[in-house]
Amino acid sequence: MCRQAFLLVILLFSVFGFSQTKIIDSQTKHPVSYATISFGNGQGVFADDEGQFLFTEKIYPDVDSLFVSALGFKDLNISTENLPKILELQPHIDQLDEIVVRAKLDRKYKEETIKAYLDDDYHKCWLPTIESEIAVYFKNEDDKLKKLSEIHFPIALESVDWKKRHKSNAEKKPFSTLFKVNIYHNDNGRPGKPLSYQNIVFRATEKDGDQFTLDVSAFDIYIPDSGLFVSLQVLGYADNAGKLLPNKKYKEIKSGGALVKIPTNFRPLLPFTNEIPENNTFIKRVFLHGNQWIQFKKGHFTDSSLLNAGLTNYGMGLTFKVYKDE
Incomplete structure (x- = not known):
């Protein structure tokens, strides 16, 4: 812990x-x-x-x-x-999972991967807070049947000793954080209705390295023709068994005689990238602004150091099975 x-x-x-x-x-x-x-x-x-x-x-x-x-x-x-x-x-x-009857697929397939974009530069990272949900769009390139196998989440680790932060063998600051993953339909270029109502949750620690790979093959998630959105949401810190701990969203400090609430930032940091030309990332403040999705691009967010540096996307990756035609 x-x-x-x-x-x-x-x-x-x-x-x-x-x-x-x-x-x-x-x-x-x-x-x-x-x-x-x-x-x-x-x-x-x-x-x-x-x-x-x-x-x-x-x-x-x-x-x-x-x-x-x-x-x-x-x-x-x-x-x-x-x-x-x-x-x-x-x-x-009316929000129950759509029941899709599929025969067990024993067709041949090839596995393809959209790589994740990794970065250890702390200044290029999003600081996760409980109210933030980050969704990334993945388009479907053709009409072949595709089943999601893995999701790759890039993570930036922080060194205990700041002077040794560039060394790969430097001791990393410990954390134990619970995340929730949501899968959404593409609704005219924005996250729409959930594609699945199943709870997909995982715990990440510093021992997972700079990328956490989540196996989702058991959830039978098929990629729609219009693509899908995959989102990541911080639930809070967890114990070693993955049990969510009581987490307070704000730290309260006294400043000038008044009580000021400062959002609690959770680890790990999430690296953003400038290597994706499209604006594929959307942000939602779960407890703010009517719980509405906002595309992460200039003009939509004020005073964003990431956008000012041209870092417009969270570089999430996917692995999926592409089934061959019968």
């Missing part, structure tokens, strides 16, 4: 006490994993794999209502006054 996460857990549970709420499916009574809980004013957290999240009025004194959402369920608005220990979400029938 990384030191920052450990200290945060001690702070939350020793000072504020243990108080958790659980989100379940109203029909099956099963936990709703990794639901989004928005507090308003740009604040929010995620539930863990068991549908549990930490909320107390002492931690969030200015919050009077919660907005809960999850793929495949109707949104829920609820007051924080006398907040129940169990919250039930109603399944959204």
Whole structure:
């Protein structure tokens, strides 16, 4: 467990006490994993794999209502006054996975890879925060049947000793971070409806190196004719077993007699690149701006050091099977 996460857990549970709420499916009574809980004013957290999240009025004194959402369920608005220990979400029938009946494919195929763009320069990296979701567009070059096999996420590691940051054998700062991956349809050049409602989650640590490769072959994701978007979303720090820890989105510091909220940046850093000519990357602030996608390009973001340096895309990569015609 990384030191920052450990200290945060001690702070939350020793000072504020243990108080958790659980989100379940109203029909099956099963936990709703990794639901989004928005507090308003740009604040929010995620539930863990068991549908549990930490909320107390002492931690969030200015919050009077919660907005809960999850793929495949109707949104829920609820007051924080006398907040129940169990919250039930109603399944959204029209958002269930489309059932596609396919015979087991034993056709020949070749495997192709769109490489990831790696970079260890910290100044060329996005600093992940809980509210940020980054989606990258991958077009479909032809009408051949393609099944997604792997997703390659470039990661920039930070050296413990700044002076040794250019040495490949330098000791790296530890982290243990849980990410969620979403797959979206292409809706006229923007991320559209989810292509899959399955929870795809992984934990990354400094031991994974400068690229994390996620095997998604078991999810049966086929690339539509119009291509697809793959997104990466930070859920927060996790323990060594991959359990999501209580993560507070903001650090609060006193400045000039006032309490200032500073977004918590999570590791690892995500390197951006200027080697992709198109603007394929979209950013969404999950708890801000109506949860709308914005293309990452000049004119859409102000004071972006990445855009000012011409770094317009997160260099995610893919591996997929291309099936030969029968």
